[in-house]
Amino acid sequence: MSVVNYGTREITCKIVYYGPGRSGKTTNLQHVYSQLPEERKGKMVSLATETDRTLFFDFLPLDLGTISGFATRFQLYTVPGQVYYAATRKLVLQGVDGVVFVADSQSRQLAENIESLQDLHANLADEGLDPRTIPLVMQYNKRDLPAAEISSVDALDEILNFRGVPHYSAAAISGKGVFETLRSISTLVLARLSAPAAKGS
């Protein structure tokens, strides 16, 4: 996906929230949506099952208006976390500019975090994207749970964050850490604005 298009004076960034099922990806988007001023609220598209699990994906378009002469849009997506929705995750990753990996801090979810991270790397590689260089931010969610139930941030970082990318503690259900994470991934994505797109590419 083109990040900056000089021809049409547009900047479009696609950010995907990735992670295991029930780690809080949709909750992140819901918090962002809840903070949008009324006049900026578009439609958040969310397809959930009866038990509130994301069935397909969530999509939140963020129209930031004209910035430095460029119409700027961020598109936030989540993927369904459950293992059997592999095809959907691949589809959502197409054209991604940056990834937020939402890890579940609960100790018993560590294996799921690792599995999801491996799945992310495999799917990025399938899309021709280098998992070692694509803008990535780690979010360790559910830090509001009792200390006995969650792994320490250092432990999570050591196991999951081998690239040493920025990481954030969060309790997305109350909004803590949500915008810090979004700001961080946005900065990383925008830092990759390097060359003007010649003809709409």
Add this chain to the structure above:
Amino acid sequence: MAKKPEKQAEEESGEFADFLADVSKEIAQRVESLDKRATPAATEKKKTPIVADAGIIVEWPNVADRMIEEIR
């Protein structure tokens, strides 16, 4: 050029406004640096052909490009 988004951010409040202000600042910086890089290339293309000796044009491809551009 970044004045407009700053104004927008001022008019809004809360976490989103902070986010918008930061993103606007980042984009303004990036666009500025890209413009700087893009400008020399653009001017270089329209440079007058180098004349080695009076009346002898040595860079025919450049001249041809300019002629085509002017015909357009």
